[in-house]
Amino acid sequence: MGKWYERTENAILTDEKKEVPNGVWIKCPNCSEIIYFKELARNQHVCFKCNHHFRINSEQYLEILCDAGNYREFDSMMLSGNPLEFSDPQPYRDQLIAAHQKTGIYEAIRTVETLINGIKVNLAVMDFRFIGGSMGSVVGEKIARMVDRSITDKIPLIIISASGGARMQEGALSLMQMAKTASRLARLHDAGILYISVLTHPTTGGVTASFAMLGDMIFAEPGALIGFAGPRVIRQTIGEELPEGFQTAEFLLKKGFIDAVVDRRYLKKTLNEVLKFYYA
Numbered sequence: 001m002g003k004w005y006e007r008t009e010n011a012i013l014t015d016e017k018k019e020v021p022n023g024v025w026i027k028c029p030n031c032s033e034i035i036y037f038k039e040l041a042r043n044q045h046v047c048f049k050c051n052h053h054f055r056i057n058s059e060q061y062l063e064i065l066c067d068a069g070n071y072r073e074f075d076s077m078m079l080s081g082n083p084l085e086f087s088d089p090q091p092y093r094d095q096l097i098a099a100h101q102k103t104g105i106y107e108a109i110r111t112v113e114t115l116i117n118g119i120k121v122n123l124a125v126m127d128f129r130f131i132g133g134s135m136g137s138v139v140g141e142k143i144a145r146m147v148d149r150s151i152t153d154k155i156p157l158i159i160i161s162a163s164g165g166a167r168m169q170e171g172a173l174s175l176m177q178m179a180k181t182a183s184r185l186a187r188l189h190d191a192g193i194l195y196i197s198v199l200t201h202p203t204t205g206g207v208t209a210s211f212a213m214l215g216d217m218i219f220a221e222p223g224a225l226i227g228f229a230g231p232r233v234i235r236q237t238i239g240e241e242l243p244e245g246f247q248t249a250e251f252l253l254k255k256g257f258i259d260a261v262v263d264r265r266y267l268k269k270t271l272n273e274v275l276k277f278y279y280a
């Protein structure tokens, strides 16, 4: 499957042109339909014609999911250090500053407390714009703190993932976040509290290999790329051609790795149904 977020034609949205001004027409990268941007936004950035889910950022997910768009955010200014003094091609600190200037946020995940149709939840939303939604120490720590709050307050947890994997700029410290988040979620499980994981395009690497696949229920958006290593690496490793649609949400559903493929326009309703079943 091609990565639609990579530029293949001039008219396609890229990370650099993420903030599209209202009133312009854009072309669906999947079916080439020309869509008025405001209409697309009203349709929660899903193509009317082919159902292609355009990538949206953390702010847009919060708008879609939180009752009346209201939420209380935690640790919003938690910052990463540069423990390895990493510099490639520029100092890690400068990469963090550039990511902040591009997005207005300080890390690749935001953790909030909010209501979904009146039911209180802890919600985390990853943001792919911030260094590819990569997981470093701050992402791990914010998730750990949120899990702790869920245990203390006995409220369910939802994480919307979008990630290229572990953050190489933090080396082994990033890999440790896999163990850290997974062990925290084990405590949540022992406490009998619900955790719903929602996978969006793309969810890969260390995030897939830790908290994203540990949900009591796992949903994914249509067409989302979900996997650990990329298809090229797997092909080279096993020396075989991969099946059609490999690593898409639909393929994973067929193989039993996830519980449902959920259209973004029904995501809030679906979460509400599950929450009501457990908590109302």
Ligand SMILES: [Zn+2]
Residues within 6 Å of the ligand: 028, 029, 030, 031, 032, 033, 047, 048, 049, 050, 051, 052
């Ligand atoms: Zn389309």
